[in-house]
Structures are given as C-alpha cells and as structure tokens.
Amino acid sequence: MAELIQQGAEAKVFALSFYGRDAIAKERFPKTYRHPILDKKLTARRVVQEARCLFRCQQAGIDTPTVYFIDTNLNTIYMERIEGRTVKSFLIEHSGNPALVDDLAHKIGKALAALHGINIIHGDLTTSNLFIRDSNQSLVLIDFGLSYHSSLIEDKAVDLYVLERAFLSTHPNSEVMFEKIVQVYTKKSRDGKQIFAKLEDVTVKEPCHK
Structure with a gap:
C-alpha cells in the first residue's frame, strides 16, 4: 500500500x-x-x-x-528509501557542536566536488535534499528532479550559490560552516578555484531587496 x-x-x-x-x-x-x-x-x-x-x-x-x-x-x-535524517534537522539539533558541524561540512564539500566532477548539476541544493544515513552516517544527495549535465563553471557556481542561499535562509549564523564547505570543495574540485571565483561574482551581483 x-x-x-x-x-x-x-x-x-x-x-x-x-x-x-x-x-x-x-x-x-x-x-x-x-x-x-x-x-x-x-x-x-x-x-x-x-x-x-x-x-x-x-x-x-x-x-x-x-x-x-x-x-x-x-x-x-x-x-x-533512505533511512536517516535531513541535514536540516541534524543542524537544528547539533548546531552547537562544532566538531559534528565541521565533519558534516567536510562531507558536503567533498560530495559536491565529486558531483560537479562528473559534470552533474543538482539544481536544487538545500539542507532538506541532503540526508545522513542512520547506518553509517554517510551523506546522501537526494531529489535530482531538476538535475542536468553541464561542464560550465557558471552552472556549478550557481549550484553552490543555491545552497548558500538555503543555508542563510534556514540556518542562522551558518556562514562559517558554508565557508568550510567551500574550502573543502575548492580543494577537492579540479576547477575549484575558478568555480569559487565565479561564486563570488554571482554573490556580488545578487540584487538588493528592501
């Protein structure tokens, strides 16, 4: 049923x-x-x-x-069906534990670098679309409904930008964690420095809303 x-x-x-x-x-x-x-x-x-x-x-x-x-x-x-919990719920519960948050940031950065390394753009990166398995604490990427194939630096930067917006809107004071994610991503990604530069460019160009 x-x-x-x-x-x-x-x-x-x-x-x-x-x-x-x-x-x-x-x-x-x-x-x-x-x-x-x-x-x-x-x-x-x-x-x-x-x-x-x-x-x-x-x-x-x-x-x-x-x-x-x-x-x-x-x-x-x-x-x-993944047995686990979303990164969103994990951070709400463990945001005060720097060691756990740092470990999770490392997993996210590494996973996204691998994802973009095979030229797949997720399209909807949020902390609700990242899961942690109960069995082994592995980070799972879910909901690829908007995903597509692209080797463009701009597309990969926008993917990260979407995640950054999700962090800022859902998890207050998460700037340090996102910076850690980007650091790991940049180190693990073949085009990490170029993507990071484009991410900064996208962020700077974000329109201001009053």
Missing part, C-alpha cells in the same frame, strides 16, 4: 514496498498548460534524465538513492 509522504511542484512521493524492499515512488504529474502529447514526451524525458543522473552518481561512488525501476508510462521512478 503506497502512502503519500510529500507533494511538491513537480511530483508526488510515495512510500511503499517494492519487491520486499523499502522504497519510494516519485511520480511526476502532468502540466495542464502544455499540449498533452508534448507534456508526455517532456515529462518522460525528465524522468529518464533524473534516473540517469542518479545512476552516474552511484557509478562515481557518490551516495544517492539506488534506482530500482523506471516507468515512463506512469512517469514514475521507484528507488531506495
């Missing part, structure tokens, strides 16, 4: 059992403003693209949910 556990702008997520394994089913729903035939093609393409990004991450040793099955007729991906 499938249980709806989340609904976003692009998809519904259900918890269920898939051939005896705890799983989730991510179902993209139709966009009514598009022509039905075009919508079906575009949605199926997005489902396949998301699954490919997840598969490429696993090939590269990046911890992401294992894909079990893709149903392009129903626009649904069946994948591993």
Whole structure:
C-alpha cells in the first residue's frame, strides 16, 4: 500500500514496498498548460534524465538513492528509501557542536566536488535534499528532479550559490560552516578555484531587496 509522504511542484512521493524492499515512488504529474502529447514526451524525458543522473552518481561512488525501476508510462521512478535524517534537522539539533558541524561540512564539500566532477548539476541544493544515513552516517544527495549535465563553471557556481542561499535562509549564523564547505570543495574540485571565483561574482551581483 503506497502512502503519500510529500507533494511538491513537480511530483508526488510515495512510500511503499517494492519487491520486499523499502522504497519510494516519485511520480511526476502532468502540466495542464502544455499540449498533452508534448507534456508526455517532456515529462518522460525528465524522468529518464533524473534516473540517469542518479545512476552516474552511484557509478562515481557518490551516495544517492539506488534506482530500482523506471516507468515512463506512469512517469514514475521507484528507488531506495533512505533511512536517516535531513541535514536540516541534524543542524537544528547539533548546531552547537562544532566538531559534528565541521565533519558534516567536510562531507558536503567533498560530495559536491565529486558531483560537479562528473559534470552533474543538482539544481536544487538545500539542507532538506541532503540526508545522513542512520547506518553509517554517510551523506546522501537526494531529489535530482531538476538535475542536468553541464561542464560550465557558471552552472556549478550557481549550484553552490543555491545552497548558500538555503543555508542563510534556514540556518542562522551558518556562514562559517558554508565557508568550510567551500574550502573543502575548492580543494577537492579540479576547477575549484575558478568555480569559487565565479561564486563570488554571482554573490556580488545578487540584487538588493528592501
């Protein structure tokens, strides 16, 4: 029996059992403003693209949910259900523990450098889309619904910028942690210095809102 556990702008997520394994089913729903035939093609393409990004991450040793099955007729991906907690909830509970926060920042920086190293842009990096496994405390990247392939320095910088905005809006006084993430990322990434420079450029150009 499938249980709806989340609904976003692009998809519904259900918890269920898939051939005896705890799983989730991510179902993209139709966009009514598009022509039905075009919508079906575009949605199926997005489902396949998301699954490919997840598969490429696993090939590269990046911890992401294992894909079990893709149903392009129903626009649904069946994948591993991660037993763990979000980085968001972890930081809310452990923000006062510098050692734990520093260790987590190192894991995030390393994982994002590896992700961009295979030219995958996540597209929606937030502390809710980063998980910590209960079993081994591994950092897991989830929700690749907006992901795509790109080798552009600008795209990788924007990916980091989105995460920076998420930290600032959700976790007060997290500037030091994000700086640590960027330090590790820059050290581990082949194009780290260029990406960091572009990130600073993006940040400087951010419009001011009164």
